[in-house]
Amino acid sequence: VRKPFARPRTHDDFSAEIQAHIDLETDRLIAAGLTAQDARDAARRAFGNVAIVKERFYEASRWVWLEQFLQDLRYAWRGMRRSPAFVLTAVLTLAVGLGLITIAFTVFNAYVLRPFAVRDPESLHQIVWRAKDAGGQQFHWRDQQELAERHDLFTAVVGEDTRFVSSDGRPLALAVVSRNYFEALGPSMQLGRGLVASDVDDPGDPAVISHEAWTRLYGRSPSVLGQTLDINGRRATIVGVLASGFTGLGDWPRDVFLPRASEPERAVPEIEIMVRLRRDVTRNQAEAALAPFMIRVIPQRGPVTVEVRPQASPNPMTVEQLAIVAPVFAAFVLVLVTACANVSNVMLARAIGRHREIAVRLSIGASRSRVIRQLLTEGLLIALLAGAAGLALAHWGLDAAVRAFFSTLPASVQPMMRVAPLTFDLRVFLFAVTATLATALLFALLPALQASRVSLTDALRGQGAAAHRGSRLRDALVVGQVAVAIVLVIVAITLWHTGATIGGIDLGFRSAGVLSVNVRGGHDELASPLAEALASDPRAGLVAVTSGNPLFNQARRLNASTDDGHASARIRRTFVSPEFFPILELPIERGREFRVDEARTGAAVAIVSTATANSLWPGQDPLGKTIRLSAVDTSDDPPELPVVTVVGTVRDIVSGLIFTGPDTGHIYLPTHAAGPHATAVLVRERAGAPLTPSALQDIFRRVASDPQTFEAVPLEEMRGLQMYPVLAASWVGSLLGGIALALSISGLYGVLSYALSQRTAEIGIRMALGATARAVVGLVMRQSLRLAAIGATVGVVVTFLVLTTLNAAMRLATVSLVDAGAFAAGLLLIVIATMLAAYQPARRATRIDPSQTLRADA
Amino acid sequence: MKTRSAIDQEQLALLQGTLDVLILRTLVFGAQHGQGIARAIQETSGDVLLVDHGALYPALQRLEAQKWISARWGTSTNNRKARFYTLTKAGREQLVAQSDRWHRLASAMARVLGSGESTS
Numbered sequence: 018v019r020k021p022f023a024r025p026r027t028h029d030d031f032s033a034e035i036q037a038h039i040d041l042e043t044d045r046l047i048a049a050g051l052t053a054q055d056a057r058d059a060a061r062r063a064f065g066n067v068a069i070v071k072e073r074f075y076e077a078s079r080w081v082w083l084e085q086f087l088q089d090l091r092y093a094w095r096g097m098r099r100s101p102a103f104v105l106t107a108v109l110t111l112a113v114g115l116g117l118i119t120i121a122f123t124v125f126n127a128y129v130l131r132p133f134a135v136r137d138p139e140s141l142h143q144i145v146w147r148a149k150d151a152g153g154q155q156f157h158w159r160d161q162q163e164l165a166e167r168h169d170l171f172t173a174v175v176g177e178d179t180r181f182v183s184s185d186g187r188p189l190a191l192a193v194v195s196r197n198y199f200e201a202l203g204p205s206m207q208l209g210r211g212l213v214a215s216d217v218d219d220p221g222d223p224a225v226i227s228h229e230a231w232t233r234l235y236g237r238s239p240s241v242l243g244q245t246l247d248i249n250g251r252r253a254t255i256v257g258v259l260a261s262g263f264t265g266l267g268d269w270p271r272d273v274f275l276p277r278a279s280e281p282e283r284a285v286p287e288i289e290i291m292v293r294l295r296r297d298v299t300r301n302q303a304e305a306a307l308a309p310f311m312i313r314v315i316p317q318r319g320p321v322t323v324e325v326r327p328q329a330s331p332n333p334m335t336v337e338q339l340a341i342v343a344p345v346f347a348a349f350v351l352v353l354v355t356a357c358a359n360v361s362n363v364m365l366a367r368a369i370g371r372h373r374e375i376a377v378r379l380s381i382g383a384s385r386s387r388v389i390r391q392l393l394t395e396g397l398l399i400a401l402l403a404g405a406a407g408l409a410l411a412h413w414g415l416d417a418a419v420r421a422f423f424s425t426l427p428a429s430v431q432p433m434m435r436v437a438p439l440t441f442d443l444r445v446f447l448f449a450v451t452a453t454l455a456t457a458l459l460f461a462l463l464p465a466l467q468a469s470r471v472s473l474t475d476a477l478r479g480q481g482a483a484a485h486r487g488s489r490l491r492d493a494l495v496v497g498q499v500a501v502a503i504v505l506v507i508v509a510i511t512l513w514h515t516g517a518t519i520g521g522i523d524l525g526f527r528s529a530g531v532l533s534v535n536v537r538g539g540h541d542e543l544a545s546p547l548a549e550a551l552a553s554d555p556r557a558g559l560v561a562v563t564s565g566n567p568l569f570n571q572a573r574r575l576n577a578s579t580d581d582g583h584a585s586a587r588i589r590r591t592f593v594s595p596e597f598f599p600i601l602e603l604p605i606e607r608g609r610e611f612r613v614d615e616a617r618t619g620a621a622v623a624i625v626s627t628a629t630a631n632s633l634w635p636g637q638d639p640l641g642k643t644i645r646l647s648a649v650d651t652s653d654d655p656p657e658l659p660v661v662t663v664v665g666t667v668r669d670i671v672s673g674l675i676f677t678g679p680d681t682g683h684i685y686l687p688t689h690a691a692g693p694h695a696t697a698v699l700v701r702e703r704a705g706a707p708l709t710p711s712a713l714q715d716i717f718r719r720v721a722s723d724p725q726t727f728e729a730v731p732l733e734e735m736r737g738l739q740m741y742p743v744l745a746a747s748w749v750g751s752l753l754g755g756i757a758l759a760l761s762i763s764g765l766y767g768v769l770s771y772a773l774s775q776r777t778a779e780i781g782i783r784m785a786l787g788a789t790a791r792a793v794v795g796l797v798m799r800q801s802l803r804l805a806a807i808g809a810t811v812g813v814v815v816t817f818l819v820l821t822t823l824n825a826a827m828r829l830a831t832v833s834l835v836d837a838g839a840f841a842a843g844l845l846l847i848v849i850a851t852m853l854a855a856y857q858p859a860r861r862a863t864r865i866d867p868s869q870t871l872r873a874d875a
Numbered sequence: 876m877k878t879r880s881a882i883d884q885e886q887l888a889l890l891q892g893t894l895d896v897l898i899l900r901t902l903v904f905g906a907q908h909g910q911g912i913a914r915a916i917q918e919t920s921g922d923v924l925l926v927d928h929g930a931l932y933p934a935l936q937r938l939e940a941q942k943w944i945s946a947r948w949g950t951s952t953n954n955r956k957a958r959f960y961t962l963t964k965a966g967r968e969q970l971v972a973q974s975d976r977w978h979r980l981a982s983a984m985a986r987v988l989g990s991g992e993s994t995s
Contacts, residue, residue: 037957041910065929073933
């Protein structure tokens with residue numbers, strides 16, 4: 018058997034064979050009667066051109082491309098060492114672009130592409146139910162147990178109940194998992210073992226912790242196994258540490274896993290069910306087979322359907338997701354393209370400077386494709402260096418971004434926040450390599466094609482005919498860069514402005530100093546004892562209960578109509594205890610507050626917002642009027658109070674999402690701490706004595722064994738949390754816009770200084786003929802402004818189209834994304850940038866010495 | 876490549892692709908070196924077919940790459956070192972297939988040309 022890569026035949030061996038041929042032929046001719054000299058000449062003649070045959074032998078060898086490539090690499094390397102400044106700029110410019118796009122891809126990969134690090138992730142599906150206007154993926158443990166018997170559909174059924182628990186005062190993300198969880202999924206372990214079925218009966222409460230928790234809590238101590246971990250006051254024993262890849266069946270990493278013991282079923286369905294679908298069962302079959310089950314376990318009015326949703330990764334790719342991700346990714350791509358344009362531009366200038374060298378190579382027999390290959394190799398080398406630097410940059414950048422994310426989050430949510438492991442896996446690496454190669458083509462192909470298209474005679478004579486064509490191309494690149502920069506800059510300014518506008522919206526109430534406490538995990542009944550515990554504690558100030566705290570959720574929508582049915586409006590309704598209004602410093606504008614007896618009995622009285630009053634009784638006094646409430650949809654539950662009498666009015670406030678603005682109508686109904694509608698608590702802290710976390714924990718512990726049942730967030734921080742996405746988007750937008758702007762300034766600068774160097778003689782003559790410095794500066798500035806103006810026009814048109822579309826798609830009530838101010842500011846910034854880029858070249862132009870240039874030209 | 880001078884007009888330059896099958900055919904009689912192959916083709920064709928010695932070696936290299944022939948350095952009858960080529964099993968099969976194709980082509984050509992003459 019011959020080896021696949023047998024040693025190729027050497028050139029010497031081939032030469033020896035040809036020599037043998039000529040010798041043999043000479044022998045034959047001598048034997049035929051010729052003299053030795055004649056015979057040798059004839060043999061050579063008969064053979065033809067030995068050199069060409071040898072060359073054909075050489076080129077037919079499969080190693081020749083490699084040899085030429087190595088030659089090109091060596092040549093490129095030598096060339097690069099001669100101009101380190103150029104290489105450094107090019108590598109850094111591209112590395113920024115590549116690093117940014119790698120960061121974007123790594124995040125996308127972690128949340129969308131990367132399958133769960135378990136055995137056969139492709140067979141994993143989540144069970145989801147859907148009804149009209151509702152749907153969910155929460156079930157009971159008994160449902161999981163029932164589905165586990167369906168061996169005709171699934172090879173495994175696991176359940177996972179995730180919630181926060183307290184562990185020595187800090188919150189931990191806990192997953193209580195079905196007993197088959199680790200065996201069915203088969204994640205790899207860093208240390209110890211996974212949970213097994215018999216663990217349920219283990220009195221030592223065995224627990225498995227995540228790699229991240231191991232790092233955060235135990236500093237990767239190898240002796241962690243056997244140590245105990247406090248979980249709501251119970252001691253669990255650590256029996257295993259997961260390897261870093263697996264963090265639970267979701268995009269939100271869990272810290273610790275406990276086996277489901279025989280604790281009582283909770284009233285509210287809380288567990289998520291994941292199944293491994295049998296290979297011989299389709300999703301449709303499984304969905305059809307589960308229909309009766311779903312109707313039985315989900316108590317809903319109207320039809321309930323089931324979806325067996327493929328869930329190989331935390332967020333399997335969908336069209337909607339792509340629609341959200343694509344524009345963000347496009348912004349990163351634009352920055353990379355701008356970086357490429359910059360490097361391309363410099364390479365074009367260099368190539369034009371090298372046209373004589375290229376002409377010499379072409380004239381001594383190099384083919385055009387060989388020259389192009391040579392130039393592309395230089396590009397590839399730069400791109401590879403940039404790719405490596407980009408990966409390093411991405412690694413560092415991700416680290417910094419995660420740290421920035423955590424440090425800018427509101428303090429009360431920060432310990433709850435978890436980020437999926439943002440690691441470089443094979444997918445990220447392949448992406449980086451592909452991006453690098455694409456980059457190399459993008460920035461090196463154009464200059465290579467341009468440079469190799471030389472007229473030999475002109476070039477060797479020293480006239481660069483290519484220079485002019487090249488400069489047009491470079492102008493086009495700069496125009497493109499300016500266009501991209503203006504798109505990103507305007508978008509960034511719009512984001513800032515939008516953020517500031519939304520951030521500046523008057524909530525209508527005073528959020529500072531108010532603490533919101535929500536009850537997690539459906540234990541709504543705990544709101545009442547908590548309110549009582551807080552009210553009796555001297556450390557807390559005024560306490561109110563509500564059916565939903567402002568800024569946390571949108572209150573239920575109802576139809577409200579006047580008694581005579583002439584006017585009606587869509588409004589939101591919230592049950593509040595009388596203390597609600599003083600806590601939020603929301604003065605009663607007309608009428609009165611709820612009386613204590615009204616609150617206690619849940620009397621049919623209401624306090625309405627100004628907007629409600631205006632839409633139901635425009636221009637009239639609403640006090641004493643009757644409102645009829647009805648469900649928006651007949652299939653919904655009927656309202657708790659069908660007819661109420663208005664006893665007071667208050668200002669309109671922002672009760673739900675800040676960016677939707679103040680409510681267009683709200684109605685407050687009375688309740689009290691022990692009332693059925695009390696599900697959340699508001700506390701105003703005592704002036705100058707804020708409730709400390711330990712005091713809160715102390716009070717919480719008096720009400721529930723697990724203080725993490727309660728989620729305490731200051732309203733002020735909730736406002737910050739709602740603003741966070743806008744803020745983060747404007748940071749990213751500004752970063753991208755800033756980089757694009759810097760790149761286009763340097764691109765513009767490069768083009769101008771190069772054009773100037775080409776026009777030295779011309780300017781010299783102009784000056785000799787009497788052109789003033791002003792006129793010369795004008796010359797340079799005009800060129801700069803012309804390019805910027807074309808780029809800006811293109812950019813503004815594109816931005817306008819993009820933002821108009823986005824605005825129509827998002828329909829934000831409070832702001833318009835098409836913002837004349839942002840456009841004006843963006844344009845102004847570009848004009849300033851253009852001036853900045855032109856300043857240095859223009860100054861240099863005025864210093865041209867006419868006598869010197871004239872002498873040089875002669 | 877090179878244009879051949881007018882003196883070779885009596886002899887026919889080889890058509891593209893014909894050289895390979897001629898080499899394979901020549902090697903049926905045993906191992907032979909390059910010069911021997913060229914000479915043999917010229918002689919067996921009655922000096923009608925002219926082998927461009929320069930074109931012979933790339934052809935041999937090609938056949939060797941396809942493993943239809945194998946090569947070994949040896950000594951010629953007049954005691955010179957030369958590279959000897961032998962037909963492989965795959966080469967033998969190839970020769971059968973190729974010569975069959977050439978026969979069919981040649982007879983088809985002959986029929987077409989022959990009928991053309993008869994009508995004129």
